[in-house]
Every structure is written in structure tokens, then in C-alpha cells.
Amino acid sequence: MTALLAHLQVPGPFPNPVTRPFWDAVQNHQLALQRCADCRKWVFYARHHCPHCWSQTLSWEAASGKGVLKSFSVIHRAGHPAWQAATPYLIALVQLDEGPTMLSQLLVDDPTQARIGGAVSLRCVQVGERMLPFFEPSGDDHAN
Numbered sequence: 001m002t003a004l005l006a007h008l009q010v011p012g013p014f015p016n017p018v019t020r021p022f023w024d025a026v027q028n029h030q031l032a033l034q035r036c037a038d039c040r041k042w043v044f045y046a047r048h049h050c051p052h053c054w055s056q057t058l059s060w061e062a063a064s065g066k067g068v069l070k071s072f073s074v075i076h077r078a079g080h081p082a083w084q085a086a087t088p089y090l091i092a093l094v095q096l097d098e099g100p101t102m103l104s105q106l107l108v109d110d111p112t113q114a115r116i117g118g119a120v121s122l123r124c125v126q127v128g129e130r131m132l133p134f135f136e137p138s139g140d141d142h143a144n
């Protein structure tokens, strides 16, 4: 599946000054999230101020790239024609270990491999000209 993804010509993402550190980390197969220096909570998606306490002292820190599958949907008809060749694929809500929920894709050969509450880990994949932050089942289950 990832070989097919490498040849897709999909639109975006379009990093801007606020989101560029996130995309730079993904390019290096890592997950970086903003963290508030005042309330210490993690923030995703990238923004100018903390959504928890309104502080503007956000900094970038390395995240674990681990989480659990919160929900998913099997996509048979892509939202953009460029993704149609990759169908069926799984759009996933991943509850990151750091707290925030991230919308991504879950890489599985068979949709029946997706399990709500199952442990997942980051797997950055080349899609067209960009690296994108997807997830895959990690095999080790969390306690919750």
C-alpha cells in the first residue's frame, strides 16, 4: 500500500510559519507537538496560543508517536479524486499518549485489523512529494 501512496499526487499540506515545525518533524519520521510553558498541556493542531489557558508561550517538543485508535471510518469514495487510487483506506482518530486527538490514516492491509482502543504508533509515509504522519497498529496494547 505504501508503494502506491508514494506515487499519488495529492494536494497539500501547505506548511505555514505556525505549522512548519510539525511538518519538518514529520519529514524526519518524528512527531512534534506544541506544549504550553504555562499550563504544560500539549496542543494539537498547531496554533498561536494555548487553547487551555490562552497563554502565548507555546514551544515545540518531541512527542512519543504513540496512542490508541479512538475511532475510524473505511473510505471507499475519496474526498478528493487524487486519493481515489488508495481506496479503501482508513481515516482514523488517534488519541495520542500526550492527550490531543489527531486525525490521520491507519495503515492496515485489512480493515478488520483496526480495533477501537488498540495501540497504534506513528509511521510516516511518503505520499507524492511529501511525508505524511500516518499510524499503524503497534501490537502492544495499552491498559485502558
Ligand SMILES: [Zn+2]
Pocket (backbone or CB within 6 Å): 036, 037, 038, 039, 040, 041, 050, 051, 052, 053, 054, 055
Ligand atoms: Zn496553557
